[in-house]
Amino acid sequence: MSNRAWHLASRPQGLPTPANFELKEAPLPDLQDGWLKVRNDWLSVDPYMRGRMNDVKSYTPPFQIGEPMSGGAVGTVVESRSPAFQEGDQVLHMAGWRETAAGPAENFNKLPPMGIAPHHFLGNLGLTGGTAYFGLLRVAAAKEGDVVFVSAAAGAVGSAVVQIAKARGMTVIGSAGGADKCAWVKELGADATIDYKAGPVLKQLNEVAPKGIDVYFDNVGGDHLDAAFATARQNARFAICGMIDDYNSGSNHAFRYVMRIIAARIMLKGFIYLDFLGEMGEFYREMGGLIAAGKLTSRETIRLGLEAAPQAFLDLFSGGNTGKMLVRL
Structure with a gap:
């Protein structure tokens, strides 16, 4: 063969x-x-x-x-x-x-x-869905009523985060590149979207989340992470999944608002899917149920x-x- x-x-x-x-x-x-x-x-x-x-x-x-x-x-x-x-x-x-x-x-x-x-x-039933599920609910401890900001919301992980968050009663802001992708993120249930190709991320995030965010699910790093620092509410939780902006740049982003980690008592935690292999039975039950109910596409x-x-x-x-x-x- x-x-x-x-x-x-x-x-x-x-x-x-x-x-x-x-x-x-x-x-x-x-x-x-x-x-x-x-x-x-x-x-x-x-x-x-x-x-x-x-x-x-x-x-x-x-x-x-x-x-x-x-x-x-x-x-x-x-x-x-x-x-x-x-x-x-x-x-x-x-x-x-x-x-x-x-x-x-x-x-x-x-x-x-x-x-x-x-x-x-x-x-959605594998690495990307598991990353979304455990990152949002375990790492960031997101709960009903939270305002959640998701970068790369039109990607595999981000689109799952949007839908899981909405199914759990959260307000969701998704960032994507271009009008078509933003429209799809809205179709998934996001309450607001940011087109990062249309202007500065922080300016747009301030407009759609004037009272700030409770949770940031990071797939991007760079300007998105800095905007999340700037708009974080007290005791905000950041799940750091990926930083695709920096994978090929060879240099690190200079964060203007990183000092807000202290004032807002922000919790940042990096994680990977493999951290949660022992909980896959629960994951299949929960995600399978969302798919069967039409709440996760x-x-x-x-x-x-x-x-x-x-x-x-x-x-x-x-x-x-x-x-x-x-x-x-």
């Missing part, structure tokens, strides 16, 4: 380019007892992967030059040497960026029988074929996606 895979050809300086990727064969290891072979059907590309292209210590190991890259994927078992899996089972795993994966059964999670299309387990930007993966990834940094970016094999 062919197994083409994208490899890291070189480490990028600033914004990655297609030259940083190389598509070539990645021979599969012989299948051992307790292993599976999986044909990938859907691949996820996500902003956090940019950090893995750097040779720096982080919460997940960096990609190695000349080695296959990895990421979230959903696939179908084509051969099983584990009693826990059968051919035809659909599984979620982290051996993406390739056509076929093989490894120990514990590296694969069988999709629960929820009657939901498999690719949603890379979105999604939009995907889908690119076709393994060859499309690098450009799909690069387009995340120029706003080329609405909702979750996926690659269908």
Whole structure:
């Protein structure tokens, strides 16, 4: 069975380019007892992967030059040497960026029988939805009546945050780039939107939240985070999920209003999805219920074929996606 895979050809300086990727064969290891072979059907590309292209210590190991890259994927078992899996089972795993994966059964999670299309387990029922759910409700401890500001609200994580917050009785302000994306964020239930391409974020945030914000869900960093500092109410809570503005810049943003952390007693906490793997049963129940009730919808930007993966990834940094970016094999 062919197994083409994208490899890291070189480490990028600033914004990655297609030259940083190389598509070539990645021979599969012989299948051992307790292993599976999986044909990938859907691949996820996500902003956090940019950090893995750097040779720096982080919460997940960096990609190695000349080695296959990895990421979230959903696939179908084509051969099983584990009693826990059968051919035809659909599984979620982290051996993406390739056509076929093989490894120990514990590296694969069988999709629960929820009657939901498999690719949603890379979105609202996967890493992005889990990041939204736990970031908003656990990290930021958001509650009914809070005013919540969400950056990148038209992205995969941000759009889920908007809907979860509305379902829990919060007032939501979402920031997105361009009129079309802002209109979609309003359709999702946001009470107000900010078009960051139309003018300064802080000026717009002051207009739509004149009494300030209680919660900031950060996907962007930069001017958005500084505007949140400036408008934070007493004891505001910030869930720091990502800072896509700074991933390729090579420099840190100068925060004009960062001193308000002290005066407003702001709580900032960084987090990642893996922090909450022990609570996935609750997550599936709650998110599955919202989907079944029609309170949580999604939009995907889908690119076709393994060859499309690098450009799909690069387009995340120029706003080329609405909702979750996926690659269908």
